[in-house]
Amino acid sequence: MSKIDQYYRKLMLSRFYQGGWGSYEYLSKIVKYRRNIVGQRETCGQFLTNDYPVKLEKEIKLKESTILEGSFVSPFTHLIPELMPEEIRHCRFQFLIPKNWNSSHKPVVLHFAGTGDHKYWRRRVFLANPLLEQNKVASIIIENPFYGLRKPKNQERSNLIYVRDLFVMGGCLVTEGAVLLQWCEKNGFGPFILTGLSMGGHMASLTATVWPKPVGLVPCLSWSTAATVFTRGVLSKAVDWQNLEKDYYSDSNYRDLKEHLKWLHAEENKERKRKKISSFIPESNIDYNTLTNFNYNDPKKRIKMEIVEFMHVLMDECTHLVNYDVPVDTSLINVVAAKDDAYVLRDGVNSIESIWPGSRVDYVERGHVSAFVLSLDTFRNTIVDTMNKMIEKHYSFN
Numbered sequence: 376m377s378k379i380d381q382y383y384r385k386l387m388l389s390r391f392y393q394g395g396w397g398s399y400e401y402l403s404k405i406v407k408y409r410r411n412i413v414g415q416r417e418t419c420g421q422f423l424t425n426d427y428p429v430k431l432e433k434e435i436k437l438k439e440s441t442i443l444e445g446s447f448v449s450p451f452t453h454l455i456p457e458l459m460p461e462e463i464r465h466c467r468f469q470f471l472i473p474k475n476w477n478s479s480h481k482p483v484v485l486h487f488a489g490t491g492d493h494k495y496w497r498r499r500v501f502l503a504n505p506l507l508e509q510n511k512v513a514s515i516i517i518e519n520p521f522y523g524l525r526k527p528k529n530q531e532r533s534n535l536i537y538v539r540d541l542f543v544m545g546g547c548l549v550t551e552g553a554v555l556l557q558w559c560e561k562n563g564f565g566p567f568i569l570t571g572l573s574m575g576g577h578m579a580s581l582t583a584t585v586w587p588k589p590v591g592l593v594p595c596l597s598w599s600t601a602a603t604v605f606t607r608g609v610l611s612k613a614v615d616w617q618n619l620e621k622d623y624y625s626d627s628n629y630r631d632l633k634e635h636l637k638w639l640h641a642e643e644n645k646e647r648k649r650k651k652i653s654s655f656i657p658e659s660n661i662d663y664n665t666l667t668n669f670n671y672n673d674p675k676k677r678i679k680m681e682i683v684e685f686m687h688v689l690m691d692e693c694t695h696l697v698n699y700d701v702p703v704d705t706s707l708i709n710v711v712a713a714k715d716d717a718y719v720l721r722d723g724v725n726s727i728e729s730i731w732p733g734s735r736v737d738y739v740e741r742g743h744v745s746a747f748v749l750s751l752d753t754f755r756n757t758i759v760d761t762m763n764k765m766i767e768k769h770y771s772f773n
Contacts, residue, residue, distance in 0.1 A: 390534050391605075393615045395622030397539030399629055401458055402689070405542045406636070408454050409693055413546050416700040419585040422450040422550050423557045440507055443470040449520070450550035451543070458543050460527040466551040467518040467525065469495045471503050477511040480770055481564045482762050484512055485552060487571030487578040488519035489596075489747075490610075491533040493526070501751050502570075502758075510759050513564065515555055519575075520547040538619070538686070541601070542693045545581060552582035556590070566765045568758055572596050572747060573718065576710075577694065583708070584699035589769050591761040592708045595754045596719060596743055599697070599727055602690035603720040606683050610718055614686075616678040623682055633685045636692050647697070696730050705733035706768070709761050711754055712736060718743040 396402060412418045433444040446467045452459050484506060486498040495516045503514035518525050521535060521544055530536055535544075556567055568591035569579035576597030583592040605611050623629045692698065702708060710727050712719075727734055737757065739750045 391610075391614050392535060392538050393618055394536035395538070395618055396629060396685075396689075397537030399626055399632060401455075401539050402542075402632060404455055404458070405539060405546070406632075406692060408546065409542070409698075412454065413549050413585070414699050416585050416587060419550065419553065420587060422553050423587070425557065425561050427554050427557065429554065429558045439474055441472045441474065443472065444468070445470065447551075447554060449547045450554060451547045454546070455543070458539065459547075462527050463520040463525045463543075463547065465525075466520075466547070466554070467523075468555065469499065469516045469518075471499065471507055471514045471516075473507050473511045473513060475511060478766075480566065480766055482512050482566050482568065482766070483559050483564045484514045484568045484570055484758060484762075485555060485579070485582075486514055486516045487548060487552070487569070487575035487582070488517070488522060489571060489573035489575040492519065492522070492572075492575065493533070494518065494523040502755060505755055506758065509755075510762075512759070512762065515559070517548065517551060517555070520544045538689065545578060545693065548578045549581050549585055552578075553585050556586055566591065566762065566770055568593060568762050568765070570595065570754070570758055572754070573743065574601075577601060580696060581694075581699060583702045584696070587703065589704035589707060589765065590702065591758075591765045592702060593711065593754070593758050593761050594708075595711045595750075595757075596713055596716065596746055597710075598712065598719050598721050599695060599725045599730055600691055601694040602687045603722075603724055604718060605690060606687050608718045608720050616682060619686070620678055620682045623685060629685065630681075633681075633688055636688045640688070640691065695725075696727070697725060701731055704768075705731045707761060707765050708734035709757050710734065710736040711750070711757055712738050713741050713743050713746040713750075714738045715740070715742045716746075 427447065429445055429447045431443055431445040435442040444467070446465045449459070449464055449466045452464045484503070486502055488498065492498065495518065498516045499514075503516060506512040506514060521527065521530060521540060522533065527536075535541055552569065559565065559567065569583050570576070570593040571579040572595045574597070576594030579592060580594045580597065583590050605614055708727070708731055712721070727736055739746050739753055741750060
């Protein structure tokens with residue numbers, strides 16, 4: 376496990392979920408919509424209409440490219456408007472288009488933001504610009520909900536106030552990504568590659584599950600679930616566990632929701648085993664007493680394992696890839712993981728290959744933070760290789 380990851384975490388001031396879980400009522404709604412709409416390709420397809428309004432607001436013409444900026448109402452606003460602060464209701468994006476293409480194809484990469492990646496510049500400078508200059512590949516950079524211009528006024532930096540906000544973010548990005556793919560296709564672009572670093576990689580993975588056609592996917596520094604990130608990874612030290620514990624015991628409905636989800640997961644695992652589909656690691660096999668990375672040396676501040684279990688179950692429910700449809704062509708999935716990652720832990724959870732047979736996982740010999748800085752060439756090369764593979768497999772007849 377990377378020591379750089381651990382030291383870097385100590386320098387950061389982030390404090391997540393200071394407002395608590397976000398109410399039993401709202402979490403229940405999120406679970407309902409995750410199961411019935413966002414987690415189902417067929418029902419999520421209701422947003423994939425050719426006439427979904429996308430507005431272009433700005434055009435910047437450069438020597439070798441054109442930059443468009445646009446926005447549209449997030450489809451998730453129509454589902455749970457009461458969970459959508461005014462600031463996040465409009466998806467904002469930047470579209471970098473080369474003036475000349477390398478072939479008759481017009482490939483586009485959709486870039487999803489990692490934790491703390493506000494606005495467009497970082498992804499534009501380190502990923503989109505080199506892809507455009509070296510490979511004549513277009514890029515769409517999505518402004519993350521709760522970040523940049525979409526950051527609620529009462530939120531500090533990247534510190535999501537409620538646990539539910541992470542799930543609202545995911546619901547927004549999945550449906551917004553689907554709208555952008557449909558809009559691009561209607562306007563003659565393609566093929567498409569979805570990518571992102573860390574949290575952005577996971578959001579790209581979730582978006583790939585709802586697109587009804589083959590799509591390239593290059594998730595970097597992410598894995599199959601966010602559960603270990605917030606219960607065992609170094610980021611768990613940034614969670615306001617004391618406040619979450621206080622909120623949890625203030626409403627017995629939280630415990631009821633936890634037990635209900637555990638029961639659902641156990642029942643679904645039985646079905647998955649019959650279908651030979653990878654399942655969760657059964658909750659009964661998780662020793663929460665060993666999940667001490669987030670905890671404090673002061674016994675008075677130690678968090679009850681029931682609280683960590685609730686976090687783990689919620690994260691699995693809303694972020695575990697096994698709960699979503701399998702992308703149409705898994706041979707176009709190439710994960711790039713950091714071998715010594717201390718943020719995104721891979722032990723004790725399903726591997727990507729077991730959930731999506733046919734996918735590929737490559738490793739860089741680094742930790743999470745150092746890979747962000749030193750493995751950008753690897754990420755870009757993997758994106759280009761995946762794009763070429765997709766063109767050869769699905770676009771060669773054009």
